[in-house]
Amino acid sequence: MPEGPDPQDLVEVFKALANPARLQIMAWLKDPEAHFEAYQPIADRRSVGVCVTHIQAKLGLAQSTVSSYMGTLERAGLVRPTRIGKWTHYRRDEERLARLAREIGTAL
Template sequence: MTTHTKSSLDASAKLLDVFKALANPVRLQVLQWLRDPERHFPAASFEPIADPHEVGVCVSHIQAKTGLAQSTVSAYMASLQRAGLVRSTRVGKWTHYRRDEERIAQLVDVLGRSL
């Protein structure tokens, strides 16, 4: 009989949240784009509101690149944020997203130890 500790169940639940968030190909693509925002969201194609590395990429720019409705992109970004993969920052009326590299590294470590 296998016994599970509360911490191992918590870690498994967190990994499942990440897997669910990444199971959608658009969410996975957006996370990949945010790894190199200047390459995937070039400043020449829009007026940057804030530094993409420090503050993140405006949700409207993500929406424009995906071609999806703003509400869909917002829901996708909220899913990535709940999974701990991105952080959001408000700049005026705009929400910017950037990868949470520290959290992603922790998840990779947990995944490596779990499997």
């Protein structure tokens, strides 16, 4: 009989998404072209992600706060970082999100 999802893993995901700003970031990253069209992309948003400076500008929060938020989302496995020069770009980990949706469906 296969084991279910790791409850601690799900707790970390729920904690990461419990913050309204982090939840908003995840929603924006679902369609980066629409939500970050006002910002000149440094790289392809679909394949590489959105530059953290653009996320910071859109949120209107301090760089350190946004970096902390992105670190939390990354540790929870919700986003993947890509470094381009001195800039870090983030995109959603859609494969992980789909797996989490299935795990939540079976765990709850």
